[in-house]
Amino acid sequence: MQANKNLIMNSKLLGSILIIAGSSIGGGMLAMPITSAGVGFLGTLLLLFVIWFAMCYTALLMVRIYDFNLPTDGFDTLTKKYAGMVVNRIAGLSLMFLIYGLTAAYMTGGGTILKTNADQLFDTNIDSRLAILIFSILFSSIVLIGTRWVDLFTRGLFIAKLIFLFLLVVLMTPLIQGINLLSMPLSQGLIVTAIPAIFTSFGFHGSIPSIVTYLDGDKKLLKKAFILGSLLPLAIYLIWQTVVLGSLDQTSFMQILNDNLGLKGLILSVREMAQSPSVETLFSFFAAAALGTSFLGVSIGLYDYYKDLFKNKQKQFIKPLSGALTFLPPLMFALFYPEGFILALGYAAIAGVILALIIPSILYINAMRFHNIAIPMYQYLLLAMIFIFSVIIVYAQLIVVQNQ
Numbered sequence: 001m002q003a004n005k006n007l008i009m010n011s012k013l014l015g016s017i018l019i020i021a022g023s024s025i026g027g028g029m030l031a032m033p034i035t036s037a038g039v040g041f042l043g044t045l046l047l048l049f050v051i052w053f054a055m056c057y058t059a060l061l062m063v064r065i066y067d068f069n070l071p072t073d074g075f076d077t078l079t080k081k082y083a084g085m086v087v088n089r090i091a092g093l094s095l096m097f098l099i100y101g102l103t104a105a106y107m108t109g110g111g112t113i114l115k116t117n118a119d120q121l122f123d124t125n126i127d128s129r130l131a132i133l134i135f136s137i138l139f140s141s142i143v144l145i146g147t148r149w150v151d152l153f154t155r156g157l158f159i160a161k162l163i164f165l166f167l168l169v170v171l172m173t174p175l176i177q178g179i180n181l182l183s184m185p186l187s188q189g190l191i192v193t194a195i196p197a198i199f200t201s202f203g204f205h206g207s208i209p210s211i212v213t214y215l216d217g218d219k220k221l222l223k224k225a226f227i228l229g230s231l232l233p234l235a236i237y238l239i240w241q242t243v244v245l246g247s248l249d250q251t252s253f254m255q256i257l258n259d260n261l262g263l264k265g266l267i268l269s270v271r272e273m274a275q276s277p278s279v280e281t282l283f284s285f286f287a288a289a290a291l292g293t294s295f296l297g298v299s300i301g302l303y304d305y306y307k308d309l310f311k312n313k314q315k316q317f318i319k320p321l322s323g324a325l326t327f328l329p330p331l332m333f334a335l336f337y338p339e340g341f342i343l344a345l346g347y348a349a350i351a352g353v354i355l356a357l358i359i360p361s362i363l364y365i366n367a368m369r370f371h372n373i374a375i376p377m378y379q380y381l382l383l384a385m386i387f388i389f390s391v392i393i394v395y396a397q398l399i400v401v402q403n404q
């Protein structure tokens with residue numbers, strides 16, 4: 001009996017790791033080479049490590065908070081308990097804004113890839129809005145069924161994504177040139193403006209309550225899930241950035257991106273660099289799988305937030321209302337502003353700072369005070385550094401908005 005229980009929990013742990021990693025490795029990964037092209041590989045490497053540490057640390061702070069709460073308690077419940085109604089409203093709005101921005105970006109990117117491949121394979125010219133709608137309905141339905149189905153589909157897509165990435169790395173590695181990896185930032189401003197999109201590449205915090213519930217609040221498994229679930233994207237990002245930035249000449253890459261904004265520019269850059277139909281096809285499949293896993297991982301967080309928010313409503317209305325509020329707003333953005341892929345990810349960074357860095361820090365400090373537990377000095381120093389980093393990310397995003 002105990003052996004079966006351990007097997008089930010280990011299976012859930014694997015699923016949780018893949019949901020966390022899948023939430024991260026998606027639209028942000030596709031946007032990363034676009035925004036970091038002018039930064040260079042070494043500068044991007046430093047940003048990746050700093051952002052990973054901050055995001056993993058605040059996730060572990062949330063795990064500590066659940067020592068004193070039920071695993072079914074969501075963001076709405078925790079912020080009301082420890083931070084009051086003002087922070088509760090800010091947290092709720094940040095979660096909605098973050099996941100709306102990410103989900104809209106994934107709908108847009110998924111529709112773009114679906115249209116590109118369908119047009120090429122079947123010699124058609126599918127309407128871009130129809131492609132976005134098909135992608136959105138398909139993946140939204142999986143979320144509405146439940147976390148278990150998200151787990152199963154994420155596993156399949158994640159395995160496919162790793163296979164496509166491995167094949168891409170094999171085909172593109174011969175194209176890597178050391179001189180490209182040594183390219184320095186073209187300007188300090190480009191380093192600053194690259195931070196928001198890279199930051200959203202670790203955007204898994206919206207799914208924390210869902211993971212806590214799924215693992216029945218087991219603290220040991222939760223720590224493993226968040227550490228391994230965030231380390232996996234970091235490792236994959238390092239490989240991805242090495243291959244893409246190492247294969248593309250910085251000047252040529254920047255020129256293509258200046259002429260073709262967003263995901264289209266990256267696809268054209270890969271096409272021109274590789275001169276291989278196999279690489280282009282693999283990249284499209286990889287991008288589709290990446291967007292799919294991210295869509296599932298981030299949207300289930302908002303869906304579960306709404307279910308927690310409406311838990312006192314009549315039971316038959318909770319799921320339909322939560323589903324409508326989760327998917328209809330980002331779908332409208334994706335349908336009527338399809339060129340907003342990078343823009344949506346950038347705006348999501350501001351909400352992400354509040355949700356992933358500031359709110360967990362506030363909840364942790366207040367929870368420790370609430371339960372009369374002393375906070376070590378080193379943690380106060382780390383929290384202060386996270387606050388400073390939060391200000392830098394918001395400042396960077398405001399610069400991006402001002403320059404658009």
